Amino acid sequence: MNHDVTGRLRAATSPTGTGLRRGLWVSFLGAYGLELAVTSGADWVGIDLQHGDLEPSDVPGLLRVTEQAGLPLLTRMPSHDPALISRAIDAGVNGVIVPAVESAHQAKALVSAALLPPRGARSTGTARSTFMTTKEPVAPLLLPMVETATGLEHAAEILSVDGVDGVFFGPYDLTISSGFPTPSSKETLSALEHVITLARAAGKTIGFMAGQPELLAMASRANLVAVDTDVAALRIGLARLFD
Secondary structure, eight states: OOHHHHHHHHHHTSTTSOOEEEEEEESSOOHHHHHHHTTSOOSEEEEESSSSSOOGGGHHHHHHHHHHHTOOEEEEOSSSOHHHHHHHHHHTOSEEEESOOOSHHHHHHHHHHHSOTTTOOOOOOSOGGGTTOOSOOOOOEEEEEEOSHHHHHTHHHHHTSTTOOEEEEOHHHHHHHHTOSOTTSHHHHHHHHHHHHHHHHHTOEEEEEOOSHHHHTTGGGOSEEEEEEHHHHHHHHHHHHTO
């Protein structure tokens, strides 16, 4: 792990930080494509191991690209599996985003999986994150996702868990789970505003996926905003190329 980058990420997303509001969400780009993508001006990169074409084994190669560019890399895990979370952290990611967290109990289990004793239960060993560094380890950000109706109901309790750095709001799955009209509907936007208010009150980080103008308009209220995906960028670029 690049501890300097993780430290800057923590400082930027703290209550007094300015945030890193322009992120690129990556679901299929390999290291070759990401080398081009990181020149776009994004402040951070999120790689999606839950959906898309990326596997945990792809993480080290993608990290080498973002480390060279000096950008934080956050990884959305495919599940709550402690072994997978530990492997991502061992690879050196700067933040871990965990899907569909619905209770303080689940959030506490994630803290246990992500943090070293005495705060957590993650073990240590020879890992990429420890290579060629003598610095004290800086824990990656731990951001449970609020993306279901139940998670929204318990968002305050999730944020209250010691070791949780904040939450990452998922408007698309929340819209489906809650029966809202669309991700840009007033109901979804109101839910996002509610979670932002809760995170601010708790002094913790708030991030969310945008992808639509109505959501992106709320970027200034958050610390981390995924502007859009590599898939959307490819579609837009090809459409312009052949227009």
